[in-house]
Amino acid sequence: MRKQRGLLVKLSLALGSMLFLLTSLELGSYLFGSFPGPSQPLQGSNIGRYEQYDYELFWSLRPFATSPIGTRWINSDGMREPELGSKEPEDYRILNLGESSTFGFGVQYQQTYSVLLGKLLDAELPERSIHSINAGVPGYSTLQGVQYLLRRSEKFAPDMVTLYFGYNDYLKVSYLSGRDGSRGQGAELGLSDWELFKQRSGIMNRLAAFTAEHSNFFRGMLRVLQPDGGTQTRTDKKRVRVPREDRLPLLTLARDFCRERNIELVIIVPIYKEFDLHASVLRANAAALDLPIVDLPAVLPSRFVKPRADYFRDPVHPGPEGHRLIADAIAELLVDRIR
Secondary structure: OHHHHHHHHHHHHHHHHHHHHHHHHHHHHHHHOOOOOOOOOEOOOOOOOOEEEEOOOEEEEOOOOEOOOOOEOOOOOOOOOOOOOOOOOOEEEEEEEEOHHHHOOOOOHHHOHHHHHHHHHHHHOOOOEEEEEEEEOOOOOHHHHHHHHHHHHHHHOOOEEEEEOOHHHHOEEEEEOOOOOOOOOOOOOOOOHHHHHHHHOOHHHHHHHHHHHHOHHHHHHHHHHOOOOOOOEEEEEEEEOOOHHHHHHHHHHHHHHHHHOOOEEEEEEOOOOOOOHHHHHHHHHHHHOOOOEEEHHHHOHHHOOOOHHHHEOOOOOEOHHHHHHHHHHHHHHHHHHHO
16 A cells, blocks of 8 residues: 555656646746747648638638728638527528638628628528528638538538539649648648648647647747748649549538538539639539539620629639629529528
8 A cells, every 4th residue: 555655656746747847848938939830731821810720621710800901800600701690490501611712802791602692592582591601711622621511510500501612622732841840841742632631630640730739838849940930832733732533532521421411512613714624523523423513614604794804803713793693693503492
């Protein structure tokens, strides 16, 4: 009994000494400044005023972030939306997952296709209480959208989910050399989004990322090992973020997730001013998975009364009139599916 007590005392002293040392190192590290936290691993989005590091999704919208002119822009759930609140029995929710076009880069919130879609469906279906939710995040790829669906969407209890992804899947793999400190400099260079996601799901990577996110001392040690803070950008010009062979399996995951929960999944083929490589692949994958599709590149050009370029702010993002036409096309398909 005495031996056991003595062992417990020694163990307690050892743990106490270790805790004191770690606490001292952590507090002492602030004498040298507050070191920056982990950075998002892909140079696919400008982490700025309204985005934040997100271990699972690489980055996400920062709750309660404000617009460039200082008004509140993002809700507590990290969406460009008013607060959602609890879902009422009569509510029908459409969760619109997408990239910066869905987010509404360069247009006001009320001009985004998500908001316009909700208004159109409300007018056509006055007996339903429809809420079209803008869950777009600038820079997101299909991988990030599908993982958002699998990991975050159930909180919002959607009845329908739309996916609007294309352009970012084809961006060349471009990484910040430092990223989250979970691997050595440049170790993740060249990985596709899905490969990077799987690698970051390992236990040691998760532990290192958690420590880097919460410990100033650990971040300081990483800065010693990598003085430039990992800000150098490296690009693998041979690979894209979501290669063609990943797209059908990702959409299959999304379809199966939705079917298990009685959620309707709709694929939207995005429309851009100067890009269409995604269109044929999405059409083929939607057909293979027997998913409804809104084929914007096939539908909208015949509705343009002005040059196509006039409906876009730049080569990728639609302007207000572009968002209006997108909402019209989506509403035409959805109204009979919701009725």
